[in-house]
Amino acid sequence: MSKCKIWTLKAGFQGQAKRSDFQLVEGDLPTHLNDGELVCEALYLSVDPYMRLFSDWSKVGEPIVGEQVARVTASKNAKYPVGTTIRLSSGWRSHTHVRDVSTIDVMPELGDLPLSLTLGVMGMPGMTAYFTLVDVLKLRKGETLLVSGAAGAVGSLAGQIGKIIGCTVIGVAGSDAKVQWLKELGFDHAFNYKTEDIGKSIEKVAPEGVHCYCDMVGGEISFQAIKRMRNHGRMVVLGSISTYNTTNPTGPYLFTDILTKSLTITGFIIFNIREKWHIGEKQMAEWIKQGKLKYRETITDGFEHMPEAFLGLFEGKNTGKAVVKA
Amino acid sequence: MSKCKIWTLKAGFQGQAKRSDFQLVEGDLPTHLNDGELVCEALYLSVDPYMRLFSDWSKVGEPIVGEQVARVTASKNAKYPVGTTIRLSSGWRSHTHVRDVSTIDVMPELGDLPLSLTLGVMGMPGMTAYFTLVDVLKLRKGETLLVSGAAGAVGSLAGQIGKIIGCTVIGVAGSDAKVQWLKELGFDHAFNYKTEDIGKSIEKVAPEGVHCYCDMVGGEISFQAIKRMRNHGRMVVLGSISTYNTTNPTGPYLFTDILTKSLTITGFIIFNIREKWHIGEKQMAEWIKQGKLKYRETITDGFEHMPEAFLGLFEGKNTGKAVVKA
Numbered sequence: 001m002s003k004c005k006i007w008t009l010k011a012g013f014q015g016q017a018k019r020s021d022f023q024l025v026e027g028d029l030p031t032h033l034n035d036g037e038l039v040c041e042a043l044y045l046s047v048d049p050y051m052r053l054f055s056d057w058s059k060v061g062e063p064i065v066g067e068q069v070a071r072v073t074a075s076k077n078a079k080y081p082v083g084t085t086i087r088l089s090s091g092w093r094s095h096t097h098v099r100d101v102s103t104i105d106v107m108p109e110l111g112d113l114p115l116s117l118t119l120g121v122m123g124m125p126g127m128t129a130y131f132t133l134v135d136v137l138k139l140r141k142g143e144t145l146l147v148s149g150a151a152g153a154v155g156s157l158a159g160q161i162g163k164i165i166g167c168t169v170i171g172v173a174g175s176d177a178k179v180q181w182l183k184e185l186g187f188d189h190a191f192n193y194k195t196e197d198i199g200k201s202i203e204k205v206a207p208e209g210v211h212c213y214c215d216m217v218g219g220e221i222s223f224q225a226i227k228r229m230r231n232h233g234r235m236v237v238l239g240s241i242s243t244y245n246t247t248n249p250t251g252p253y254l255f256t257d258i259l260t261k262s263l264t265i266t267g268f269i270i271f272n273i274r275e276k277w278h279i280g281e282k283q284m285a286e287w288i289k290q291g292k293l294k295y296r297e298t299i300t301d302g303f304e305h306m307p308e309a310f311l312g313l314f315e316g317k318n319t320g321k322a323v324v325k326a
Numbered sequence: 327m328s329k330c331k332i333w334t335l336k337a338g339f340q341g342q343a344k345r346s347d348f349q350l351v352e353g354d355l356p357t358h359l360n361d362g363e364l365v366c367e368a369l370y371l372s373v374d375p376y377m378r379l380f381s382d383w384s385k386v387g388e389p390i391v392g393e394q395v396a397r398v399t400a401s402k403n404a405k406y407p408v409g410t411t412i413r414l415s416s417g418w419r420s421h422t423h424v425r426d427v428s429t430i431d432v433m434p435e436l437g438d439l440p441l442s443l444t445l446g447v448m449g450m451p452g453m454t455a456y457f458t459l460v461d462v463l464k465l466r467k468g469e470t471l472l473v474s475g476a477a478g479a480v481g482s483l484a485g486q487i488g489k490i491i492g493c494t495v496i497g498v499a500g501s502d503a504k505v506q507w508l509k510e511l512g513f514d515h516a517f518n519y520k521t522e523d524i525g526k527s528i529e530k531v532a533p534e535g536v537h538c539y540c541d542m543v544g545g546e547i548s549f550q551a552i553k554r555m556r557n558h559g560r561m562v563v564l565g566s567i568s569t570y571n572t573t574n575p576t577g578p579y580l581f582t583d584i585l586t587k588s589l590t591i592t593g594f595i596i597f598n599i600r601e602k603w604h605i606g607e608k609q610m611a612e613w614i615k616q617g618k619l620k621y622r623e624t625i626t627d628g629f630e631h632m633p634e635a636f637l638g639l640f641e642g643k644n645t646g647k648a649v650v651k652a
Contacts, residue, residue: 053586218581240581249579255544255566256575258593260379265591267584 002029004095006063016245022307033076038098040070042326046119047310052244063091069118108281120321121295125153128270130280133161137212141166149216151178153321158214174316199224217242235265296320328355330421332389342571348633359402364424366396368652372445373636378570389417395444434607446647447621451479454596456606463538467492475542477504479647484540500642525550543568561591622646
């Protein structure tokens, strides 16, 4: 019987995620496939901050959750012959025995674009950025958009889409190099939260406040940002990476600001609207082709280095989308 | 020159509001009116928790903000002859010199209803309850609605409107007598937060969580409530009375719940949609006539007792709407 490799958690994370929390185990692959089944081999795997959060709900010993793009290596399903590339959410595993092909995600139309983008611009982060701005925030031309985690997979795209819509875009990131990149991407303003007083920086460039806030980071950046939102401002919480490694985080009292400024704060998880992804994928591909949307990937080589790639997210090591090449 | 009485703040509130923060001063009334002007005498004045919050933005020496219903006592405006009753937001004052009648609020069609209701069911609290449920929460038949401050001016109406819409309604209030009244009003469940573990009580009657949360109180009740909201739950912040007397309140970190449950939290101030009040007033009057909506008022006698009536709100002394009869 052939084997596959699976990354699991030894006992779940406790506070700060660390290398020793991860355990590489072997799983079995079938010697015989039933009709309709297939086996695939991971080509690229996604590492994303949300995995830290979702892992609290996973059972110890199960693969860590996540998407991958894979190639079919054995098949008893005419729709997916050997060699087909597919995208699926089977977690951190080198090979997957797919019993039910209805669990396979629809692949985007990539054209000439690299396959890894199915996990980035053309995947979860891209769709998050697109639908957050268009559907949730309903961002309008002329508004001011603030983006935290702006040099990350979602933030870098959200800011660029904000510019395409015709907004003033302010990005917050964690290094001068990232800030420089954001300016190259067309962000109107970009700040390094590690060296600047973010509240004052926002105030300086948006003295009347921001209309919309697209948040990946949470914590102190968000507490400062909320103070700088306009009346009737809209905030979307897409992530809260600054606190994922903290047990029972606290913060200032937000209801008074929400009330007195009539703010709306919405949490949004892109997996809840999979049926609409094709709309966003089509638009993103078009914008890339037109040169309106640029992207970066931080690619780590080797399935065995998935924990390092993942932990790097919390140290701000990635610019753009972090993926692992299996 | 005749005089009027005005309640002002000596130096703004500092933390806990107290009787000595208030100062009764005299103001001048005109001996001569210009064309279009009028003078009116307060009949009923509203005291509401929001006045604690808004007072931070008032200048010391100015009347404390608030609505009143008044009778015109002198007029050079044919539209408002002497004897007309009007509603206006001129603050805590016994008489008002109205220079610009465009500042007078449109009076609701009261029919046989008592005049004081223009400050209650047919006024700010009634409109808040109505538009929160219908416009902001878009409450749907069959959903579960949680209401804090449920025996107050807004909460008692919000819960009843929830029942009219066809929802399961849970109320949280601060005494057994109030809880009893809520049950008489038709609330499905009502709890006394002073004697019960609110989180557990909600869980017991709504094991799958609540769809909507209409919040007047904030603080610990809201922290518990948010934990009991369903995925895609909607919360409206209408007030946060539990923290108005606290300087720099803090709380647990909310963004993780907002994100993982895709919650939406919206702050709502009814004064921002004055142009729509007539719709709500018509509906409220109809429901009262049909016996579907009941109300209580806690009436304090005497303009000189406005501070006591106001401070009583923070001690839970009122059931239903607190008004002062001048």
